[in-house]
Amino acid sequence: MTSTQLTLWQQLAAAPVLWLVVTIAVFMAASWLNQRCGRTPLLHPVVVSLSVIIVLLKLVNVSYAQYMEGAVLLKFLMGPAIVALAIPLYDNLARVRDLLVPLLVGCMAGALTAALSAVGVALLMGADITTVLSLAPKSVTSPIAIEVADKLGGYGSLAAGLVLITGALGCLMAPALFRWLKIDDPAVRGFTLGVSAHAMGTAFAFEYGAVAGAFSGLAMGLTGAFTAFVLPYLMILLGITAG
Amino acid sequence: MLGGLLIILSCQLLGEGLVLALDIPVPGAVVGMLILLLGLMFYGEVIPGLRVAGEGLLKYLPLMLVPSGVGLMVHFELIARDWLAITLALLLSTLVTFVVTALLMERLKKPEAAEKESL
Numbered sequence: 001m002t003s004t005q006l007t008l009w010q011q012l013a014a015a016p017v018l019w020l021v022v023t024i025a026v027f028m029a030a031s032w033l034n035q036r037c038g039r040t041p042l043l044h045p046v047v048v049s050l051s052v053i054i055v056l057l058k059l060v061n062v063s064y065a066q067y068m069e070g071a072v073l074l075k076f077l078m079g080p081a082i083v084a085l086a087i088p089l090y091d092n093l094a095r096v097r098d099l100l101v102p103l104l105v106g107c108m109a110g111a112l113t114a115a116l117s118a119v120g121v122a123l124l125m126g127a128d129i130t131t132v133l134s135l136a137p138k139s140v141t142s143p144i145a146i147e148v149a150d151k152l153g154g155y156g157s158l159a160a161g162l163v164l165i166t167g168a169l170g171c172l173m174a175p176a177l178f179r180w181l182k183i184d185d186p187a188v189r190g191f192t193l194g195v196s197a198h199a200m201g202t203a204f205a206f207e208y209g210a211v212a213g214a215f216s217g218l219a220m221g222l223t224g225a226f227t228a229f230v231l232p233y234l235m236i237l238l239g240i241t242a243g
Numbered sequence: 244m245l246g247g248l249l250i251i252l253s254c255q256l257l258g259e260g261l262v263l264a265l266d267i268p269v270p271g272a273v274v275g276m277l278i279l280l281l282g283l284m285f286y287g288e289v290i291p292g293l294r295v296a297g298e299g300l301l302k303y304l305p306l307m308l309v310p311s312g313v314g315l316m317v318h319f320e321l322i323a324r325d326w327l328a329i330t331l332a333l334l335l336s337t338l339v340t341f342v343v344t345a346l347l348m349e350r351l352k353k354p355e356a357a358e359k360e361s362l
Contacts, residue, residue, distance in 0.1 A: 027306050046305050050312035057316065064317050071310035077300065078307045082272035083251045083258070084297035086279035087289055093280075102351035110344035118336035125328030128321060135332050139340060142308045147270035157314025158321070162333060164312070169337045177338075183345050188352065192345040196337055199304075225273060232268035 013062055016070030023071050026052050041168040041200055046142075050161075078143040085141070089221035092214045096187075103191065103215075107222040110195035114139035114223075115231055119240060129242055134158040136235065137227055138166045141198040144224040152235055153242025163198065170197025171204040186212035194219025247296030254279040 012018055030048035037043050057067055068075070096103060118135045127135075133154030137145040142163045149159035174193060183189055190212030193201030198220050205216035235241060258275030283289060289297075315322070322329070 023309055024306065027309055046308050046312055049309045050315065053309065053313050054316045057313070064314055067313060068310060071313070074307050075310045077303070078311075079255050079272040079275075080248070080251045081300040081304045081307060082270070083254045083275040083279050084300045086254075086276045086283060087294060087297040088301070089276075089280055090283040090289065093284075099352065102348070106344060106348045106351060109347055110340055113343045114336055114340040117339045118332045121332040121335050122325075122328045125325075125331060127325040127328035127332070131321060131325040131329060135329065135336075138333065138336070142311075143304065144270065144273055146308075146311050147272060151268050151270060155314070155318055155321075157311050158318050160308055160311040161315045162329065165333055166337050169333060170341060173338065173341060177341055177345070181342065181345050181349075183349060185349070185352070188345060188348045191348050192341060195344045196340040221276075225277060228269050228273040 013060065014066065014069075016073075019067045019070035020073060022056065023049070023053065023074060026056075039203075041171040041204070044164060044168060044200065047164050047168075078146070082143045082147070085221055085224070088217050092218035092221070095214050096218060099187075103218065104222065106191060107195055107219055108226055110192075110219075111139065111223045111227045111230070112234075114196065115227065115234070119235075119238075123240070129240070130154050131158070132240060133235070133242060135162055136231055136240075138162045139196055139198060140224045140227045141220055144228055148228050148231055151232060164200070167197045167200030170201050174201075174204060187215045190215035191219045195223050198223070244292050244295050244299075247290070247293035250293050251275075251279065251296060251300070254282070 027045060027049045030043075030045040030052070033048060034040070034043050034045045053067075057064070093100070115136050118138055119132055122132045122135050130153070133152040134149045134156075136152060136154065137148040137159055140148065140163065142160050145159045145163045146156035150156040170193065174189075174197075178184075178189055183192070186208045189208050190202075190205040193205040193212075194216035195201075197204070202213065202216040202220050206213035255272050255275040257278055258273070259271030261274050262269055262271040
């Protein structure tokens with residue numbers, strides 16, 4: 001490679017649009033792969049995409065900061081997308097109005113169990129405080145978890161990865177646990193999946209029918225909102241803070 | 244569509260503003276989501292333009308998560324140090340949350356369901 005070619009590559013690598021193109025192209029390929037493999041949570045398009053892109057960046061020796069100059073555009077859209085979660089939440093709320101009180105109780109109990117058990121185990125195992133704070137929102141839908149982890153003093157990106165693993169675990173455990181606990185009601189199945197495995201659980205819940213899907217979407221939205229408001233204060237109360 | 248996007252962005256702006264004004268450690272977008280939810284409950288329906296913009300955004304939500312996920316590359320040292328704690332915390336916590344939520348909901352819905360059947 002001559003020095004002019006190197007300069008050209010360096011200039012291109014610094015162009016924000018390159019990493020936007022790479023991100024979208026890799027994601028499309030990962031979605032296609034996921035569809036070909038029967039939508040298994042083990043090959044989630046986001047997990048596959050981020051792995052491929054990390055390897056790619058390491059290979060061409062481009063830093064995360066440089067990558068983000070282009071990819072930040074996609075990240076910015078996360079904010080409006082979180083706001084838009086109000087639309088399915090509203091649709092589902094209308095459908096389950098009679099059950100609102102038990103659903104709110106169930107979501108609060110589930111959200112607190114998820115956060116406290118994850119934080120508790122991590123602390124007992126002597127994990128770093130930033131790890132603990134990144135684990136705290138792991139049952140919440142990724143965009144909210146990323147923002148909550150950043151606010152808490154954890155790492156949003158670490159939280160994003162942990163959320164995805166949680167979602168996959170929840171979906172993999174679900175069939176056996178429902179059988180073992182003798183849960184047949186699609187509403188309860190959906191709600192449980194939404195609280196413990198967020199959007200991935202909701203996608204999975206639709207396999208138990210539209211009712212399960214609606215309850216799951218509702219549970220995901222409520223758990224996300226409740227966790228975003230309560231977790232920061234809970235962590236301060238328990239004295240689990242960064243620095 | 245553009246009007247719907249404006250409503251969504253305005254809710255986010257309002258949310259970010261409230262978070263700054265009240266100095267609370269809550270993501271502004273989540274406050275924006277609740278503002279939009281309250282607005283929808285008050286208005287009573289989702290106008291078509293808002294639905295198109297909102298569902299368009301949500302359709303590509305997984306793609307928006309990829310850049311944050313790539314940020315894992317900066318934390319390999321932390322993950323290498325804490326991988327056992329992370330694995331155990333994720334496994335146990337997901338299991339416990341699942342069981343607690345399922346059993347609680349099974350118990351809580353019973354009186355309501357019985358009431359419905361008697362109607």
